[in-house]
Amino acid sequence: MTQKNRVNGGLIDRSSRVNFQFDGKTYQGHNGDTLASALLANDVRLMGRSFKYHRPRGVMTAGSEEPNALMKLRTGARQEPNSRATVTELFDGLEARSQNRFPSLKFDFMGINDRFSNFLTAGFYYKTFMWPRAFWEKLYEPVIRKAAGLGSISFEDDPDSYDKGFLHCDLLVIGSGPAGLMAALTAGRAGARVILAEEDFITGGRLNTETYAVAGMSGSDWARSVMAELESLESVRILTRTTVVGAFDHGIYGAVERVSDHMLAPESGKPRQILWRIYSKRAVLAAGATERPIAFENNDRPGVMMAGAVRAYVNRWAVTPHQQVAVFTNNDDGHRTAADLIAEGVDVTGVIDVRPDAPSLAGIEVFAGARVVNSKGLLGLKSVQIRLANGEIRDLTCGALGVSGGWNPNVHLTCHQRGRPVWNDAIAAFVPGGEMPAGLTVAGAANGHLSTAQALQTGAEAAVSALTGLGVSAAAPDLPEAEDAPNSLTPFWYVKEGKGRAWIDPQNDVTVKDIKLAHQENFRSVEHLKRYTTLGMATDQGKTSNMGGLAVMAELTGKSIPETGTTIFRPPYTPVAMGALAGRSIGKNFHPTRETPSHKWAVEQGAEFVEVGNWLRAQWFPQPGETHWRQSVDREVLQTRKSVGICDVTTLGKIDVQGADAAEFLNKIYANGFAKLPVGKVRYGLMLREDGIAYDDGTAARLAEDHFVVTTTTANAVLVYRNMEFARQCLWPDLDVQLISTTEAWAQYAVAGPKSRKLLQKLVDPEFDLSNDAFPFMACGEITVCGGVRARLFRISFSGELAYEVAVPTRYGDAMIRALMEAGEEFDAVPYGTEALGVMRIEKGHAAGNELNGTTTALNLGLGRMVSKKKDCIGNVLSEREGLNATDALRLVGLRPVDSKEVIPAGAHLMNADGSVSAKTDLGYVTSAAYSPILGCSIALAFLKGGGDRMGDVLRVINPLEGQEVRAEVVSAHFVDPEGERLRA
């Protein structure tokens, strides 16, 4: 038994024996311990090194506000840095390691930083590492990051899963101390749906750490009796190990439940953590208060702790931080710590109380009107130096010092919307103020009611008033008898004497001197102070330090603390693992993957796939012997143009437009006219944004007088539908037209090439005549295929060949592609992917996403005449703006290299054949480039200033980034079949 600091009592299971490791050494603790309490029990005070100066540090608190005792837990992929030992539940096999030290915690090489502290003050980095600029990222930052920092990550994938969940309740109670328990009990008895969220692994809050009686029993026993009743109520849900981290709009709260953090690994099928989104009608914040320190020279030695934390360790965990303890206080709370220690037989060597009228305490020396001026002990506190009221300096032996400077209400969540805390003189602290998050009330210590009796009362009252607001009548339970000690504090923030450093923010190594320097250099507003010194910016967000920093600045500026201000607390209340925020949306599950109905068939063909939006589309279909993608793509293009090719175009957006005014509606949506499109015909349509820029194109097929099918590009399917609904509902609400997205309802295949008609004739039911006269270019119709399967046929062509698109209901997609391929065998039909599709559309000079790039107009695209001037349509008016219609406006042209062996790079810029190369002489840019297997050379589409007048000119195509320069001739964008004879064949 080596737990030399264990005392009697406590809420630990002494029959259990939990083995754990710290920095490779094995220790024992008990169930109910935290890592911090177990280390203290084993007389380990040194737990870490500080952020900047690598000072030896020990645990300071007993809760989630801990600034010092941050550790790496576990090993391998589950290694997690910066875990607070104070809230880490002990479990068998836990491996913890200290951070920010090399080679060991006791001997840390970078401890030398502490010797240079005069140089490493606030603003040091800003002032020192300014020149040369080239060193910022390459040299300074990596060096600084290595020297100053927290724990490191494993760089391995997290093996655990994280869930997200949604909860609804009438009343959310945040915190299960006396106020929270009374609020939950009041609401639970009234039958309201209650969620009680507790950060700790047991409920009760401070009731578990104080020795005061409640209703004649111990506080923790009373808490357990209330919990027994709450657990029996069906409408109450209790979430322990759950921290409410943010208050959001309209009663929504974010909470992290640490489901499996207290185990070596999660149980099978269980997540590590759950991020809850809690929808509450009302909420009660009963988050308690955080004790604040008093700064003095060398107040950061391991063993210097908060007095309330010392009490928590003694009473709840049956641990004294050391065999000899002293207390430094400005209020009666410190005296409670001394009394509780004495009750467990610990040697209390003195109580240093800054108040001249400090009360006396039986059996202990109380130094009234005294203060601690310094401390000794390199790796752990050995003694403190105190100055008595009469000026005498004395050394007081102690291995731990409990410090109490008063309590700060935990107002954090009240600030997450627009609340700004207000100063309360009686407790010398900020309490919630201003505008609360909607539906939130605050009870207990979080609202500045620091006694147990007040907490119980305000908790019950908060619940009654919340339920009254919901129209539920509730009665406050009888209040149990509890302590109601008056506030006794004399504000005292820091000890002014001493030449050394007094620490305000131990986690970020900010001292009183740093704040003085910030003041001297005129960084006096709290927000400037925070950023200049980094006060309160660490993982603890200054829970123990912000007030001290404010108080020092207030004194320097001669203002009061409320005049000096308070920093704004933002979510999250405590650090949240990235994994919890990501939930299941990681890796392949980051977004949904959409597969077309013939995906399985494409996989069987060995297709290579490309992600287009969320869709997986076949990019090309490699054949045996093909070793380069170009071989596959060239073959697909050549065979399609020679015979027939089949391409899955299911991913194109499809919008069904129906109603008496459907044609009129499309007239307004498209730049070109649709009113006169006959039934049974398809028309190409161009959509403009209201500013006159082209944003999408596709076809609209008229299946009946009052029925159109609109197609969109794959990428814009969602946007076009949204815009069409906007036009329908907001701009022309009286048009008789209805829209529905049918993208997923139809599987659609392009059948392209001279043999496409022959192929389709084998599948289309014989009563449908596909001859050129009966079903000419741009015809459409509802047909049946394969003996009665409903289908739609469109004679449209993206490739420039005789081509059709055939659509069947999604469930027939797989069968249709197989039928098409089987029917195509006699023509040596090939499947082709998006690459061949792209090559053929470039050969044909069709615009696609590269050309519809958000900066180009119909005029630029060579489609200027399509924009009807005889009707109203979106984008019509502003497309006439002068700047968009300049005579030298960009025009879509084709480019062919002068030397057919050269390759035109996509994205390259165009310059005249001679002259300088500069932005001023820039003539345009290449949008799409490909190797054309038909022409046997590289070709490209480009936007060229005044392009129509430059046919035949030779330009330089220049990519200065990679030193590329190709001479190319300006040609028509229609490389293949410019007269359109093939597609009308």
Add this chain to the structure above:
Amino acid sequence: MIINHPLLGPRDAQEFTYLGDASLIHRPDWQGEDASGQFHDYLYLRDNLAGQHRELWFHEVGDRSWLVVTRNTLTHEITNVELARDVARREGRGK
């Protein structure tokens, strides 16, 4: 945020897509006097209000209604939600 949909009741704001100022309903007459100037103002000029703001939200993963939501930009308090179609008709839009 929670938007109280006039047809569907309270829905999480995550189901919606935001567009902007409800003045976008008032698309100018294409043949009106100074149509170009009118369209310029319609498209580019907005009041950046600190307070009550009427704005368009699309229930994209819901029933595909466009809504006019009156939201306080300082507090996010939502005081009124209407179907945009009803608002548009009331404010003079037709065919």
